[in-house]
Amino acid sequence: MVWLLALWVGMATPLDGVPQDRPPAGYSLDWQAPPQCPSAEEIEAQVGALTDDQLDGEGTMLVRGVVRHDEDAGPYRLELTTTLGEREALRELEATECADLGQAVALVVAVTLVPSLGGEPEPEPEPEPEPEPASEPAPPVAVEPAKTPPSQPSPPVRSEPPVEPTRSRRLITPPAVLLRAGLGLDVGGLPAPTLASRLAIGAAWTHLRVAIEGTHLVPQRADGLAGVADGLVQQGTVGLVGCGVLPWQQWSFPICGGVETGFLRADSRGLTPRRNAGGTLVTPLARVGVVRHWRRVGLWLDVEGLVRAVSTRVVLEGKEIFRPAPASVRFLGGIEIRLGETAGAGQ
Numbered sequence: 001m002v003w004l005l006a007l008w009v010g011m012a013t014p015l016d017g018v019p020q021d022r023p024p025a026g027y028s029l030d031w032q033a034p035p036q037c038p039s040a041e042e043i044e045a046q047v048g049a050l051t052d053d054q055l056d057g058e059g060t061m062l063v064r065g066v067v068r069h070d071e072d073a074g075p076y077r078l079e080l081t082t083t084l085g086e087r088e089a090l091r092e093l094e095a096t097e098c099a100d101l102g103q104a105v106a107l108v109v110a111v112t113l114v115p116s117l118g119g120e121p122e123p124e125p126e127p128e129p130e131p132e133p134a135s136e137p138a139p140p141v142a143v144e145p146a147k148t149p150p151s152q153p154s155p156p157v158r159s160e161p162p163v164e165p166t167r168s169r170r171l172i173t174p175p176a177v178l179l180r181a182g183l184g185l186d187v188g189g190l191p192a193p194t195l196a197s198r199l200a201i202g203a204a205w206t207h208l209r210v211a212i213e214g215t216h217l218v219p220q221r222a223d224g225l226a227g228v229a230d231g232l233v234q235q236g237t238v239g240l241v242g243c244g245v246l247p248w249q250q251w252s253f254p255i256c257g258g259v260e261t262g263f264l265r266a267d268s269r270g271l272t273p274r275r276n277a278g279g280t281l282v283t284p285l286a287r288v289g290v291v292r293h294w295r296r297v298g299l300w301l302d303v304e305g306l307v308r309a310v311s312t313r314v315v316l317e318g319k320e321i322f323r324p325a326p327a328s329v330r331f332l333g334g335i336e337i338r339l340g341e342t343a344g345a346g347q
Contacts, residue, residue: 023057033067038102046106175203182334188325222322237262279312
């Protein structure tokens with residue numbers, strides 16, 4: 001496979017439309033690949049070993065490589081875009097081993113920075129010596145004109161429409177299905193800090209994700225009538241959240257906003273007969289998080305703040321025994337599973 005990659009690099013120009021005598025002086029690499037592929041630092045180390053500080057040019061070349069792996073046993077697909085000024089070149093390649101794609105990217109970048117690595121140009125042919133003039137002119141020779149056969153009309157040329165080159169480039173990458181489960185601590189949603197549990201399902205792209213979440217807070221007691229009666233308060237909500245994602249190698253950093261709505265329920269204790277009541281909650285939220293990825297499985301940690309837009313108070317025998325705080329905070333962590341296409345790192 002390595003010799004096939006070398007042949008592909010040798011057949012491609014360092015950067016389409018860029019003169020060979022003015023190569024770029026440097027490059028910037030944007031590398032998005034699954035965790036089993038070489039990292040951007042490894043590719044940059046290979047480029048440095050190949051060029052060996054031979055850079056002599058101007059401008060900075062932008063290099064963007066995206067590797068996709070549709071199935072566990074399928075090939076790795078590389079889409080490599082190189083840009084210098086207003087000139088842009090696109091290359092696509094498949095390989096069974098992702099390490100081969102990393103070597104191909106390093107070779108393309110190195111040959112573009114140092115064109116001499118791609119081979120010496122062919123020397124221009126030397127002009128042929130002019131023949132020496134003859135000492136004596138040769139006698140003229142009479143040449144009879146050749147008889148030309150009568151011309152026959154050539155068959156008409158059939159005009160065909162030009163064939164436009166096709167490019168197997170996806171305009172929209174399908175999302176992965178995201179499943180999440182986790183536990184954590186809620187402070188401010190109930191009378192005392194309590195355990196929070198969460199389940200979520202959503203869709204995830206490289207830089208975007210949306211999800212529907214269900215959150216439950218374990219019941220806590222609220223003091224009632226001089227210790228004679230009290231209430232057991234719990235909370236359940238469903239939320240819609242959208243996130244922008246900052247990927248970096250095997251990590252990603254979601255920054256999210258959304259809103260959750262649900263039900264606050266209180267059951268009396270110490271009263272006969274027992275009483276229960278409930279009311280609605282509407283709470284906007286903001287969240288920051290971090291995720292560590294291992295192929296289709298990841299571990300996540302979120303910190304979120306909530307501000308009550310619509311709240312419910314708990315009243316027992318005419319006395320208010322609990323009202324959710326105007327703002328609360330949650331700390332949650334757990335596991336996530338991704339189903340579907342595996343895109344670049346950081347999803």
